[in-house]
Amino acid sequence: MAPSRRHGIQPDPFDALASTWWDESGVLHGLGVLLAPVRVPFVVGVLRAELGPGAHRVLDLGSGGGLLGAALDDNDFTVVALDPSLASLGAGKTHGDSTGSGIRFVGGVGERLPFADVSFDAVVCMEVLEHVRDPAAVVGEAARVLRPGGVFIFSGPNRTVVNRVGLVFVAQDLLGVVPRGTHRWNRLIRPDEMDRYMRASGIEPGQVLGVGIQWRDLPLAALAVVGLLIRRLTYPEAARRIHLATGTGTSVAYQGFGRRR
Numbered sequence: 001m002a003p004s005r006r007h008g009i010q011p012d013p014f015d016a017l018a019s020t021w022w023d024e025s026g027v028l029h030g031l032g033v034l035l036a037p038v039r040v041p042f043v044v045g046v047l048r049a050e051l052g053p054g055a056h057r058v059l060d061l062g063s064g065g066g067l068l069g070a071a072l073d074d075n076d077f078t079v080v081a082l083d084p085s086l087a088s089l090g091a092g093k094t095h096g097d098s099t100g101s102g103i104r105f106v107g108g109v110g111e112r113l114p115f116a117d118v119s120f121d122a123v124v125c126m127e128v129l130e131h132v133r134d135p136a137a138v139v140g141e142a143a144r145v146l147r148p149g150g151v152f153i154f155s156g157p158n159r160t161v162v163n164r165v166g167l168v169f170v171a172q173d174l175l176g177v178v179p180r181g182t183h184r185w186n187r188l189i190r191p192d193e194m195d196r197y198m199r200a201s202g203i204e205p206g207q208v209l210g211v212g213i214q215w216r217d218l219p220l221a222a223l224a225v226v227g228l229l230i231r232r233l234t235y236p237e238a239a240r241r242i243h244l245a246t247g248t249g250t251s252v253a254y255q256g257f258g259r260r261r
């Protein structure tokens with residue numbers, strides 16, 4: 001289905017960045033390069049462990065240009081990508097057409113999903129809930145469209161002092177290496193709040209893993225940020241030098257999942 005302006009979609013701040021999802025020097029492409037080593041194995045591993053083999057129906061909720069959706073399509077899942085940013089969906093569709101992916105791109109907001117009850121085996125919602133107006137409603141909608149036993153997978157930055165200073169003040173507002181205006185600290189979500197949103201929606205929380213940078217990798221990460229600032233590195237080049245790891249504690253970021261009861 002082509003992206004549409006139905007379902008109450010408003011102009012989205014990610015529209016302005018949409019051309020960078022699949023631009024190999026672009027900022028949002030860099031986000032995908034940065035996160036892929038920790039999130040793709042996690043998401044594919046949880047889906048396979050919880051659902052078993054097969055072309056399960058996966059909703060990439062808040063897909064942007066479909067970076068994660070493309071990885072899931074490559075792993076033989078049947079992916080529907082939903083986002084309010086029509087320009088992002090357009091970038092995803094153009095890329096999908098060029099690679100022959102089977103992803104279906106749909107315009108919409110997570111608070112009011114344009115899908116029937118019980119229509120997906122899994123919903124992945126990565127780096128999204130900190131950008132939405134009503135995260136509890138989005139988790140509730142994810143639960144509604146999941147089948148019993150279906151899987152909800154999420155990730156995002158934690159609402160901690162580390163991120164108030166490091167992510168929002170320094171990286172975003174001061175240096176601008178994270179696009180300005182994309183994160184508001186008070187919208188970041190703590191893992192215990194995710195736990196509450198899931199339980200209230202009929203999703204039984206499963207594992208949560210911290211995501212961050214190990215101490216020994218910090219000097220290389222700092223050099224990568226300097227490289228970005230002095231324009232010696234593109235975002236994806238810098239991202240390849242910033243090694244995220246799991247098991248570092250949740251003070252920076254986390255990824256986790258739950259099961260629909």
Ligand SMILES: C[S@@+](CC[C@H](N)C(=O)[O-])C[C@H]1O[C@@H](n2cnc3c(N)ncnc32)[C@H](O)[C@@H]1O
Nearest residue numbers: 014062063064067085109110126127128131132
């Ligand atoms: C940081 S991007 C993450 C994109 C993708 N999930 C990924 O990790 O590659 C956040 C996305 O959330 C989308 N978004 C913002 N508000 C939303 C809402 N109410 N419902 C669904 N998606 C939303 C934005 O348009 C943007 O594409």
